[in-house]
Every structure is written in structure tokens, then in C-alpha cells.
Amino acid sequence: MDLTESPSDAAFRAELTAWLDENLTPEWTEPSGDEEGWFLRSLKWDQLLAEAGWQAVSWPEEFGGRGATPSQQAIFDEELARRGAPRQSNQQGIRQFAVALMVHGTPEQKAEHLPKIRTSVEIWCQGFSETEAGSDLANVRLRARLEGEEFVLDGSKIWTSNAQHAHWIFCLCRTDPDVAKHAGMTMIMLPLDLPGIEIRPLIDMTGAHHFNEVFFDGVRVPRANALGGIGEGWSVAQTVLSAERGIAPTLRYATYARELQELLAVARRKRRRGRPVLDDDATRQRFGDLIVRLELLRTHALDIASRTAHGQPLGVAPSMTKLHWSETHQDLGELAMEVGGEAWQAGGSGSEAAAWQQVFLSSRAETIYAGTSQIQKNIIAERGLGMPR
Amino acid sequence: MEFGLSEQDCAMAASVRSLLAARSPRNRVRDIVSGADAGDAVFADLAAAGWLAAAVTEERGGLGLGVLQLAVVAREAAAALLPEPLTSAMLAATLLAASGYDEDGLLEDVLAGTVRLALVHHAAGQPWVAAELHAPGEAGVDAEPDVLGVQEENGMLDGAVDIALDADRAELLLVPARSASGDVSWWLVSRDGLGVAVQRVEAMDPLAHLCRVELRGARGRAVSGGRRLLTVASQLGALLMAAELVGLAEQAVRTTVEFTGQRHQFGKPIGSFQALKHGLAESHTLTHMATNAVWYAADALDQDRPDRQRAVSVAKAAAGDAARMATAQMVQFHGGVGFTWEHDAHLFFKRAVWADLLFGDSAEHREHLVSRAEAM
Numbered sequence: 001m002d003l004t005e006s007p008s009d010a011a012f013r014a015e016l017t018a019w020l021d022e023n024l025t026p027e028w029t030e031p032s033g034d035e036e037g038w039f040l041r042s043l044k045w046d047q048l049l050a051e052a053g054w055q056a057v058s059w060p061e062e063f064g065g066r067g068a069t070p071s072q073q074a075i076f077d078e079e080l081a082r083r084g085a086p087r088q089s090n091q092q093g094i095r096q097f098a099v100a101l102m103v104h105g106t107p108e109q110k111a112e113h114l115p116k117i118r119t120s121v122e123i124w125c126q127g128f129s130e131t132e133a134g135s136d137l138a139n140v141r142l143r144a145r146l147e148g149e150e151f152v153l154d155g156s157k158i159w160t161s162n163a164q165h166a167h168w169i170f171c172l173c174r175t176d177p178d179v180a181k182h183a184g185m186t187m188i189m190l191p192l193d194l195p196g197i198e199i200r201p202l203i204d205m206t207g208a209h210h211f212n213e214v215f216f217d218g219v220r221v222p223r224a225n226a227l228g229g230i231g232e233g234w235s236v237a238q239t240v241l242s243a244e245r246g247i248a249p250t251l252r253y254a255t256y257a258r259e260l261q262e263l264l265a266v267a268r269r270k271r272r273r274g275r276p277v278l279d280d281d282a283t284r285q286r287f288g289d290l291i292v293r294l295e296l297l298r299t300h301a302l303d304i305a306s307r308t309a310h311g312q313p314l315g316v317a318p319s320m321t322k323l324h325w326s327e328t329h330q331d332l333g334e335l336a337m338e339v340g341g342e343a344w345q346a347g348g349s350g351s352e353a354a355a356w357q358q359v360f361l362s363s364r365a366e367t368i369y370a371g372t373s374q375i376q377k378n379i380i381a382e383r384g385l386g387m388p389r
Numbered sequence: 390m391e392f393g394l395s396e397q398d399c400a401m402a403a404s405v406r407s408l409l410a411a412r413s414p415r416n417r418v419r420d421i422v423s424g425a426d427a428g429d430a431v432f433a434d435l436a437a438a439g440w441l442a443a444a445v446t447e448e449r450g451g452l453g454l455g456v457l458q459l460a461v462v463a464r465e466a467a468a469a470l471l472p473e474p475l476t477s478a479m480l481a482a483t484l485l486a487a488s489g490y491d492e493d494g495l496l497e498d499v500l501a502g503t504v505r506l507a508l509v510h511h512a513a514g515q516p517w518v519a520a521e522l523h524a525p526g527e528a529g530v531d532a533e534p535d536v537l538g539v540q541e542e543n544g545m546l547d548g549a550v551d552i553a554l555d556a557d558r559a560e561l562l563l564v565p566a567r568s569a570s571g572d573v574s575w576w577l578v579s580r581d582g583l584g585v586a587v588q589r590v591e592a593m594d595p596l597a598h599l600c601r602v603e604l605r606g607a608r609g610r611a612v613s614g615g616r617r618l619l620t621v622a623s624q625l626g627a628l629l630m631a632a633e634l635v636g637l638a639e640q641a642v643r644t645t646v647e648f649t650g651q652r653h654q655f656g657k658p659i660g661s662f663q664a665l666k667h668g669l670a671e672s673h674t675l676t677h678m679a680t681n682a683v684w685y686a687a688d689a690l691d692q693d694r695p696d697r698q699r700a701v702s703v704a705k706a707a708a709g710d711a712a713r714m715a716t717a718q719m720v721q722f723h724g725g726v727g728f729t730w731e732h733d734a735h736l737f738f739k740r741a742v743w744a745d746l747l748f749g750d751s752a753e754h755r756e757h758l759v760s761r762a763e764a765m
Contacts (some may be wrong), residue, residue, distance in 0.1 A: 001398075001455060001688045002391045009390070071390055264762055278763065288706070288755025291762060295703040296678040297390075299685045305394035320674045372669070381666035385646045385673055388661040 003302070012072045016079055019052060029084040031350060035208050039165055042089035046120040056094050056118045063102070063114045070308040074250040074301065076147050081254035093117045093124035094162065099243040100187070104228035104236050109189075113168075125192075127157040127171035127214060128237065135375050137172070138181045138234065142216060144173035144188055146230070149223045151175075151188055151283050153196075153216040159369070163199050163212040166192055172237050175230055185233030190221045206361040244370055245318035249301040252325040257294055259332060259359065260287075266352075267339045286335050293328040300324070316384035323376040326366035334358035394461065409437060409469040415733065420734070421472045422595045428472035429558060435475050435645050436502020438461035443479070444691075445486040450497050455691035456625065457530050459483065460632035460683055467636035467744070470736050474507065476629050481506040481563050484622055488575060488614040495577075499561075507559035509539075509550050509578075509602050509624060537619075539604055541566035543740045544611070546584075546604040550634035554747065556580070556600040557589040564609065565619050566727075571699050573616045576609035583607065594739035624690060624698060627705045627748035631683050634744050638676040638715040641737050642669060645719045652724075665722055672715040679707035699761060702754040709745035718743040 005013070030043060049055040058073045059065025068076065088094065100118050101110055105278040116122035133139040142155030153173065163169065168191050176184035192199070196219040202211040227237040264287060267278040277283055304317050336356045337344065347353025381387040394402065397541055412431045421428035443458040445451025452458075463476045482499050485506060490496060498504035539548035556562055560580050568574040580587050592599045614621075645667060649660030659665055686700035694700075700733035716738040720727040727734040745751060 001393060001395065001684060003685075003688060003692075004390070006390060151445035261762070261765075264759075268763065278759075284759045285752060285755055287762070288752075288757075288759045291758045292703050292706045292755060295699075296682055296707055299681040299703075300678050301390075302685070303681050304393045306390055309390060317677075320677060323674060324671075324678065340512060374663075376662070377667040377670035380674060385642075385669055386650075387646060387666050387669065388658045 004070075008070075008073050008383075009075060010066065013075050013079070016054070016076060019054060020083060020085070022100055023048065023052070024080075024083055028086055031355065034098070034349075036209070038087075039089055039162075042247060043120055043123075045086040046089050050119045053100075056098070056296055059098065059118070060102075061111070061162070063154065064118045071305050074305055077251035078254045079250050082258065084258070088161075089165070090117065090120045090123045090127050093120075093122065096126065096240050096243045097124050100170070100227060100236050100239045103239050104187075104232070108224075109227065110111045113189075116337075121338075122168055123162070123166045124168045124170060125160050125163045125166035126240070127160055127169045128240075129159045131157065131158055134309055137237065138185075140172050140174055140185060142171060142173045144171075144175050144186060144221075146175065146223065151186075151221045151223060151225070153188070153219040153221060155216055157214045158211075159202070160199075160212045160214050161210055163192065164201065164209065165212050168192065170227065170231050170240075175233070179231075182234045183231055185237070186230045187227040187233045187236040188221055189225045189227055190219065194219050194221070196220075203365060204362075206358055208362075222332075241371075242318070245322060247323060249297055249304065249321045252300060252329070253294060253297045256297075256329055256332060260290055260294060263287075263332070263336055263356075266336075270339065270341070270343075272341065283335075283339070285321060286331075290328065290335065293324070293331075297321070297325055297328065316380045319371070319376040319379045319384070322370060323380070324372055326363070326373065329359075329366055330363045333363040336360055393681065394457075394490065398458065398461055401458060402465060405438075405440070405462050405465040406469070408434070409465060409471055413469055413471055413473070415470075418470050418596070418733075418736070423755060428596070432473045432475070432478075433503075435473060435500060436478075436500075440475070440713045441479050441482040441502055442500040444483045445496075445500060449486050450500055451486065456483075456685070457684060457687040457691055459537065459629060460687045463632035464636035464639075464680075464683075467633035467740065468640035470596060470733070470740065472538060474505075474558050474598065476633060477507055477555040478502065478505065480622075480626055480629055481508045481559075483625060484508060484563060484614075484618065485612070485696075487621055488612045488618055490577075490612050491609070495561075495610075504561060505559040506561045506563055506577075507553065507556045508626070509553040509562045509564045510537075510560050510626070511586045519710045523746055534588075537565055537567045537573070539564055540569075542569040543656075543663065544608055546576060546578065546607045546609065548604055550602045552602045552743075552747065553602045555585070556587045556602050556626055557598055562587075562602065562609075563612070564604070565622065573619050575612035575614050575618060577612055578604070578607055578609035582609070592743065592746075593737070594743055596736060596740065597743055623748060626702045627701050628683070628686055628690060630744050630748050631679075631686070631704040631708035632703075634705075634712035634741065635676060635683055637737050637741050637744065638672065638679070638708070639709040641712075641715040641719040642676055645669060645715075646723050648723055651752075654694070665724040668718055668722065672711065672718050675707070675711040680709040683705050699758065702749075702757050705749060706751040706754040706758070709741075709751035712741035713745060 004115050056065045057068035057076050061067050094117055130140055142150040144153050170187060172190050173188050174184055175186040198215040200213045201209045204210055268276055270277045300321060306315060307314055337360050340353060340356060344353035346373040347357055382389055412434055420426040423509050438464045439452055442451035443454045444456050447453040459479050466475045469526045485496055485499055538550045539546055562578045562580055564576045564578050566574050578585055584605040586603040588601045590599055590601055651657050652659050682704040686704040689697040689700040720734045720738055723734055726732050
């Protein structure tokens with residue numbers, strides 16, 4: 001076992017932190033107010049990163065990246081999260097779809113889209129889930145009929161994050177309803193300003209507009225917009241889903257560790273029954289448990305980074321990661337509401353209470369998206385432990 | 390960067406596993422439980438493999454490996470329900486070497502297993518966790534002597550320790566004491582010496598040798614090390630118990646998965662029911678992550694990293710939770726059979742309880758982590 005940072009990783013970190021020290025000035029890290037404000041600032045930050053060569057660091061250099069290794073990508077995520085840098089505006093494009101494009105795309109498709117994804121000129125969203133295809137994603141019904149050199153799309157997608165800001169969507173479509181479920185799908189890329197597309201907002205529990213429904217009514221898309229072959233959609237989808245699951249747990253760890261320290265400070269400050277909230281033994285045990293679980297996430301990330309770097313199989317480790325961080329963060333949110341007590345139930349926008357309500361509420365989705373906790377446990381049991389299906 | 394066990398470590402684990410399977414298979418363990426066997430015959434073979442010396446430098450006659458390799462061995466020992474005091478012997482031998490004790494060729498005999506040594510430590514009701522509280526960048530404060538049950542004045546030892554692991558199977562006891570000056574002094578005390586009483590208590594776990602040690606005007610040979618050695622003892626002890634705990638947890642999960650694949654009810658293997666899949670997925674995940682934490686903490690001790698106490702506390706707390714969860718689940722998922730004396734499940738279940746309690750239970754380590762975080 002050898003955890004010393006390699007010279008190249010140390011150099012990467014030094015170069016990055018020097019750039020951040022100079023460029024991640026306070027106006028980037030102040031609370032951004034509403035959803036729109038958040039998005040616009042993220043977009044500007046992404047453009048700044050791209051201009052400085054700090055966007056899409058793990059992409060190969062030929063596509064404008066730095067060829068950053070998994071450990072360097074983790075360093076990138078960790079440093080930005082630790083300093084409270086804005087979240088990405090084009091996360092799905094850069095970290096998920098671009099991976100699928102590099103694996104399955106033609107040279108023309110890569111040349112056309114990758115540079116624009118990197119510079120956030122093209123923001124992408126993911127058209128996967130449908131009302132009848134959630135955990136059972138292979139059940140998608142959005143029909144793409146091939147007519148000559150065009151696909152004609154009819155149907156809808158749901159839970160499409162960021163569709164209201166996106167320029168393009170990559171859709172998992174049913175091209176052949178007559179073969180086995182997993183064999184009759186094709187991944188199709190299309191711009192969201194084509195005739196026949198309607199986007200309807202879905203407001204979530206936090207009051208934010210993050211998700212959407214997207215309706216397709218006779219939408220015509222060139223055949224050349226298929227990513228991978230016709231009928232290969234499921235395999236392309238798996239590439240995207242693996243990329244999504246693989247996104248550095250380091251990012252989550254750094255963000256949640258910050259939150260936990262802040263909540264500790266609140267618990268020290270606030271009083272209940274005549275003494276600091278943090279003096280209560282049961283509360284201390286809750287905090288201690290969260291510290292343990294966050295550290296488990298950190299060492300788990302080290303293990304994954306090491307295995308990836310050495311080309312060793314990950315098995316169900318990504319499912320364990322997702323299950324673990326989402327449940328841990330939910331517990332952090334629940335503890336926050338207890339620590340804050342009655343006073344935090346009334347919190348105006350921009351207040352400390354409102355920020356923690358946001359953590360509490362938004363964490364409820366974390367055990368649902370990107371594979372529910374129940375699905376992750378099924379995967380861990382069946383593929384990890386070999387339990388009978 | 391390489392995390393976790395190297396190929397050599399994995400090979401070592403495999404060779405430990407096969408030696409234990411050959412020398413201490415499950416039916417032998419059951420004979421020991423029933424009292425038909427004293428449970429010490431294999432110790433010489435285990436010592437001959439050199440593991441007591443794994444974390445001792447080559448200059449001092451050791452293998453020049455580290456705490457990580459001790460942890461690998463301890464994990465296998467617990468998974469095999471090894472009755473021999475291998476883990477406690479590794480702990481005591483490593484501490485003796487760390488103290489620099491150089492007389493009578495004793496270290497050589499201890500490493501070879503020809504002289505049996507046990508650490509005598511915990512006083513009931515006292516916290517065990519090393520009080521290495523400090524802000525980042527500041528010098529550490531070593532363990533407080535108040536936690537010790539034995540006092541020393543002018544070389545005379547008085548006091549009692551309620552749970553000394555394997556003290557009855559050692560001829561020499563390594564005893565930390567609170568000296569009259571307020572410091573920590575260390576002593577090698579002969580188990581059969583004047584004023585020394587070692588009594589194995591009847592424990593919930595029939596395989597455990599939990600002993601009460603009483604010292605009345607006892608004397609021993611002085612060992613240097615003071616508070617620093619007490620800190621090392623608490624960290625290493627906690628880490629090796631954590632390694633045992635993940636070994637218990639992993640074996641419990643493995644056994645339960647196998648059983649649920651074979652046991653049929655309602656026309657199917659019971660492992661096909663989601664309730665059991667989800668339960669095992671949870672314990673497998675926690676065990677897997679706790680194991681990573683154990684390796685990380687072992688490496689932190691080997692590299693003397695500033696975060697070593699925190700890493701040990703994380704590992705111990707997580708391993709304790711994992712073992713109690715997985716062993717309880719083993720009983721539950723085996724149904725009625727899991728509750729019998731005849732089935733091995735209760736041996737795992739009971740061992741997990743005392744292994745969690747020694748060197749600070751999960752709750753104590755969580756408290757320690759909060760105190761440190763508070764101080765920051």
C-alpha cells in the first residue's frame with residue numbers, strides 16, 4: 001500500500017490550486033439565490049474554466065482535455081468542492097454524454113460536438129427515464145421510426161434535468177418494438193429547438209425547477225444523429241450510466257465534509273434545554289456516526305481510484321458508493337433539521353435555515369435518482385454476492 | 390498510488406487462511422468449545438510462521454513488514470474463530486519491540502513464541518481511547534495515565550484489570566501502570582510471581598480468554614516507553630481488534646450468502662427474496678467499507694501519519710458496527726438453526742461483542758471523533 005501522491009499528481013494539484021487561488025474569487029462562492037441565478041453563474045464559471053484549460057480535465061488532449069488520470073480528476077473535484085466553487089452547468093454533457101461520444105461516436109460526431117460541449121456552447125441533457133421506464137429503464141417506449149434517412153420521434157421523457165437550459169438532448173429510443181426489449185433501442189442525439197418538441201417544467205419538493213417533461217410529436221431527426229448503431233442503444237446507455245456512477249465520490253465527500261463542519265459549528269452555538277445542542281450525548285453520537293460514514297466514503301474513493309488506475313475491476317463498488325453517500329447525506333439533512341429545531345422551520349430565502357432546508361429536502365431525491373437505493377442493493381446482492389435472481 | 394492489499398499481502402492472507410484451515414478447522418474449534426481440547430496446541434505452528442514478528446524491524450529480529458500485515462493475519466484469525474491467542478500475542482510482541490527492550494534475549498523468545506506475552510490493560514469503566522487530542526500542526530498529547538487500573542510506586546505494583554485478553558495463557562504480562570510521579574511506567578511481570586493473580590472469567594463467548602488480573606505488591610522488570618507507548622498500545626490494540634471485527638463480519642456474510650442460496654422455502658432458495666438480498670447487501674457494503682478503513686488506518690500507523698488516531702477510530706467504530714450487524718444477521722437469516730448451540734453462528738455473534746468492547750467500543754470512538762472535530 002502506498003498513498004503518497006505521485007509527483008505528477010502533486011504537480012497537477014499545485015498548478016490547479018495556484019490557478020484557483022487567483023481566479024476563484026469571492027463573487028463565485030457567495031450564495032447564488034435562485035435557480036436561474038445559480039445556472040447563469042455556473043455557465044460563466046464553466047466558460048472561465050474552459051478558457052483556462054481547466055474544463056473536462058479527464059478528456060484526452062486531442063479533444064481539449066488534459067488527459068487527467070482518475071486520481072487527478074479526483075484532485076480537481078476535491079479542490080473545487082472544498083473551496084465552494086460553483087457546480088457545473090454542463091455536468092451531464094461533459095462527464096457522462098461525452099464519454100459515450102468518445103466510445104461510440106463517429107469521428108464526425110466527435111469533431112462536431114466535443115469542442116462545443118467542453119466550452120459549454122452546447123449544453124446537453126439526458127433523455128432516459130419515462131413514466132413507464134424508471135428503475136426498469138429498458139422499458140422505454142419513445143418511438144423512433146426510421147423513414148428513409150430520418151428518424152421520426154413520438155413519445156415523451158420525464159425527469160429530464162436541466163432541459164430548460166440545454167441545447168441538445170441524447171435520447172434512448174425504441175427503434176424496434178418487435179425484438180427483445182434490450183435489443184430494440186437506439187441512442188439518438190437531437191437539438192431541442194426542432195419542431196414538435198415541447199418542454200414542461202416539473203417543480204420539485206424544494207420549489208426548484210430542475211426537472212422537466214419533454215414531449216416529442218413527429219420530430220424529424222437525421223439518421224446520422226444515431227450514436228452507435230441502430231439497435232445498440234442499450235449498450236450506449238450502459239456507457240453513460242457507468243460514467244454517471246463513477247463520478248468521483250471524492251466530490252461528494254469534500255462537499256459533505258464541509259457541510260458537516262458547518263453543522264457542528266451550529267450545534268455548538270445553538271442551545272436547547274439550557275445547554276449547547278452539541279453537549280447532548282445522543283446528538284454527539286449522531287455527529288460521530290456521520291464523521292465515520294464520511295471517512296468511509298473517502299477511503300472507499302481511494303480504493304476505487306487505485307483500482308481504476310491499476311486497471312482492476314470495480315465490481316459493485318460504484319453501487320456501494322452511490323448507496324452510501326446518498327443515505328449518509330440524507331442523515332446529515334435530518335440531523336440538521338433536529339439541530340436547527342423550531343427556529344429553522346421558518347427561514348426566509350438566503351437565510352442559514354433556508355440553506356439547510358435545501359440540503360434536507362434535496363437529499364430526499366438522492367436515494368432515488370441514478371438508481372434507487374433498492375436497485376443498488378439488488379445489484380450488490382445479485383452481482384456482488386451472487387445471490388439468486 | 391496503490392490502496393489496499395498488494396499481491397504479496399493477498400498471498401500472505403491466503404497462506405494464513407490455508408494454515409488455519411489445516412491446523413484449526415471448524416471441528417477442532419467445536420472440540421475446544423466443548424472442553425475436549427484446551428485450544429493451545431497450534432500456537433507453536435503459528436509462531437513458527439513468523440507472524441508475531443511481522444511488524445518488528447529486521448534489525449530487531451522481525452520480518453520488517455508492518456501493522457498492515459498484522460491486520461491481514463488478525464482478520465483471518467477471527468474469520469477462522471481461531472482459539473489461540475495469536476492477535477494478542479502479535480500486539481504484545483510488537484509493543485515489546487517498540488519499547489526498545491533489549492535484555493535477556495527476551496524479545497527473540499517472544500517473537501519465536503517460546504515465551505508467551507500478553508498486554509494487561511483495561512480497567513472497567515475507564516475510557517481506553519488514547520487522548521491524542523491536538524489541533525492540526527500542534528504536538529500531540531499522549532494518553533493519560535488515569536485510564537489505568539494499576540498503580541506503581543517504587544517498583545511495587547498494585548491494582549486490578551478486569552478484562553486482560555489471554556493473560557491466563559501467557560507466562561509474562563506486559564503491564565502499564567500509573568506511577569507515583571503521575572507518569573506511565575511499564576513492567577514485565579511474571580504471571581506466577583508473588584502478588585500476581587490471573588483468573589480467567591467465564592465469558593459469554595466460550596472461546597474467549599477474558600481474564601481478571603490482580604496485583605498486590607507485585608514486582609517486575611522495567612520497560613521504557615511511558616505515555617508514548619500507551620498511545621501506541623491503544624491505537625494498535627484498537628486497529629487489530631478492528632481487523633478481527635471485519636474478519637468476523639466478512640465470514641458471517643459469506644456463510645449467510647451460501648446458506649440462503651441452498652436453503653429452499655416456498656419453492657425457491659430463500660436468498661431470492663428481496664428482504665434477505667437487501668439485508669445482506671447492507672452488511673456487505675458496510676463490511677467492505679470498514680475493511681478499507683482498517684487498511685487505511687494500518688497504513689497510517691505504519692507511515693506515522695498525523696491522521697492516524699482519527700483513522701484508527703473510524704476503522705474501529707465502523708468495524709464494530711459491521712461485525713455486530715453481520716453476525717446478528719447471520720443468526721437471523723439462518724432461522725431457528727441460527728439460534729442453536731450446535732451451529733457456529735453464536736460463536737461469531739459473541740466474539741463480535743467483546744472484540745467491539747475492547748480498546749474502545751464504537752460509541753466511544755464516535756465520541757472521540759466528535760471531540761476532535763469540535764476542537765478544530
